[in-house]
Amino acid sequence: MNFQKFDIENCGINVISKDLALRYNLIPYKMDESNIYLFVSSKLSKEIIEEIEFITSRNVRENFLDEISILNLIKFYYNKESLKKNITKLKSKKQIEKSNMNFIDIHTKKDDSPAVFILNSIIKEAITKNASDIHIEPFKNSVLVRIRINGDLIKIEEFPIEIYENIIYRIKILASMDISIKNNPQDGKIRFKFNGEEFDLRISSLPIIYGEKFVIRILYKNNMKYSLENIGFENEDVKTIRKVLKANSGMILLTGPTGSGKTTTLYSMILEMDRDRKNIVTVENPIEYEIEKVNQVNINPNIGLTFSKSLRNILRQDPDVIMVGEIIDEEAAQIAITASLTGHLILSTMHCNDTSSSIIRLIDMNVPKYLVVDSVGLVISQRLVKKLCNNCKKTYMATKEEVKDLEIENEEMLFSAVGCDKCNYTGYDGRVMVYELVLIQDSHKNIIMNYDDINELRKYSFNDKGNSLKEKLKKLVLKGETTYEQYIGNLKLNYMSKRG
Numbered sequence: 119m120n121f122q123k124f125d126i127e128n129c130g131i132n133v134i135s136k137d138l139a140l141r142y143n144l145i146p147y148k149m150d151e152s153n154i155y156l157f158v159s160s161k162l163s164k165e166i167i168e169e170i171e172f173i174t175s176r177n178v179r180e181n182f183l184d185e186i187s188i189l190n191l192i193k194f195y196y197n198k199e200s201l202k203k204n205i206t207k208l209k210s211k212k213q214i215e216k217s218n219m220n221f222i223d224i225h226t227k228k229d230d231s232p233a234v235f236i237l238n239s240i241i242k243e244a245i246t247k248n249a250s251d252i253h254i255e256p257f258k259n260s261v262l263v264r265i266r267i268n269g270d271l272i273k274i275e276e277f278p279i280e281i282y283e284n285i286i287y288r289i290k291i292l293a294s295m296d297i298s299i300k301n302n303p304q305d306g307k308i309r310f311k312f313n314g315e316e317f318d319l320r321i322s323s324l325p326i327i328y329g330e331k332f333v334i335r336i337l338y339k340n341n342m343k344y345s346l347e348n349i350g351f352e353n354e355d356v357k358t359i360r361k362v363l364k365a366n367s368g369m370i371l372l373t374g375p376t377g378s379g380k381t382t383t384l385y386s387m388i389l390e391m392d393r394d395r396k397n398i399v400t401v402e403n404p405i406e407y408e409i410e411k412v413n414q415v416n417i418n419p420n421i422g423l424t425f426s427k428s429l430r431n432i433l434r435q436d437p438d439v440i441m442v443g444e445i446i447d448e449e450a451a452q453i454a455i456t457a458s459l460t461g462h463l464i465l466s467t468m469h470c471n472d473t474s475s476s477i478i479r480l481i482d483m484n485v486p487k488y489l490v491v492d493s494v495g496l497v498i499s500q501r502l503v504k505k506l507c508n509n510c511k512k513t514y515m516a517t518k519e520e521v522k523d524l525e526i527e528n529e530e531m532l533f534s535a536v537g538c539d540k541c542n543y544t545g546y547d548g549r550v551m552v553y554e555l556v557l558i559q560d561s562h563k564n565i566i567m568n569y570d571d572i573n574e575l576r577k578y579s580f581n582d583k584g585n586s587l588k589e590k591l592k593k594l595v596l597k598g599e600t601t602y603e604q605y606i607g608n609l610k611l612n613y614m615s616k617r618g
């Protein structure tokens with residue numbers, strides 16, 4: 119359920135108690151001078167309506183929603199109300215005990231301790247909203263809590279700086295971090311249970327000007343999220359990928375910028391495999407998602423455990439499939455290619471623009487052309503493109519520059535992002551994967567082997583017309599599903615200059 123679709127916060131939550139909401143399975147979602155609007159799962163009786171009209175001094179307007187959704191909304195929004203109360207409680211407590219302040223009441227494991235409650239609420243809200251990270255940042259007078267949803271940071275809380283120490287203490291204890299260290303970055307882990315599911319939280323701290331900043335990465339374990347179909351591959355392409363995944367050797371390469379969903383695609387490929395019968399090893403930095411029956415290695419360049427070194431060690435352990443988080447240098451490229459030609463299936467990513475540039479990059483990394491064509495079987499270049507919010511997008515006439523860049527007619531109408539309460543005022547709602555997929559065939563191999571000038575290869579598109587990343591992005595813009603800005607942003611990456 120997408121909670122952002124409802125405008126519930128501060129609308130009538132204060133006039134209807136949680137008890138009442140639970141008793142009749144209802145939740146207010148809007149209130150004006152004369153009406154209170156409620157989500158109900160079944161029609162309310164005359165008596166109940168009278169009771170609520172008496173309590174709220176407003177006319178009841180009913181709207182139907184299923185019982186479970188209402189229950190979730192009650193849990194979520196009344197929890198937020200308690201969060202506010204707990205922040206106030208903790209702050210007043212701090213003021214009373216300021217002179218003799220020694221981390222009041224967070225030594226207790228009791229769930230009603232305000233710091234415990236506040237931290238729990240923040241994490242639960244982030245998980246409910248499907249956030250990937252939580253940022254807790256201290257400033258001069260307040261602490262800002264933001265969560266990353268669909269790639270954007272969104273503020274969910276701001277609380278007084280006075281209570282921050284309690285929160286930090288709580289995080290550090292839970293994450294087995296050293297509470298006495300405040301001037302150095304630290305890492306930790308928390309196992310968090312919520313709604314019957316277990317989540318792995320990876321914590322990192324960083325000393326900044328007004329204290330320690332914490333970033334909590336949430337690792338979701340729900341396998342259902344990661345199947346080739348539901349991350350956005352078309353049926354025909356799913357078939358192709360499955361066929362290649364059955365191979366005992368060769369290389370599958372995923373390309374795209376940071377945050378384009380490459381890792382998710384790699385994970386969904388691994389979930390396709392027979393993990394009981396195959397020895398699957400991953401080398402990642404960092405591990406983003408735990409997979410059962412897969413040996414996952416977190417590389418740590420600080421202690422000399424690099425991609426290349428880990429790969430060499432892994433190869434001694436008789437692996438069938440190796441997922442290499444990213445091929446970043448010549449050494450890693452050469453080990454990976456060699457491994458893929460000696461009875462191992464290698465899955466990896468590269469930070470490249472499109473499918474052909476990944477081939478060019480491998481050649482640039484001094485991998486001989488004949489090894490590249492023997493090894494690489496499938497290349498996918500992907501992006502996560504922001505989808506326009508249907509509630510607020512607006513049409514406009516394409517400008518001259520847009521007409522030129524999109525290669526379209528002069529009079530074409532496009533859509534722009536506006537922003538409304540349904541999309542957190544971003545103008546966008548959710549993301550969609552856009553990709554080009556190339557199964558390397560003899561015709562491609564001939565071209566790779568026979569070109570004289572690398573620019574010749576660069577110009578060559580491995581894709582049939584209409585299936586390239588550019589064409590697919592263009593279609594989305596013309597259908598009004600995304601903007602020109604997203605089209606340009608996802609084509610021009612400028613990553614080369616960043617990476618040198």
Ligand SMILES: [Zn+2]
Pocket residue numbers: 507508509510511536537538539540541542543545546
């Ligand atoms: Zn909107």
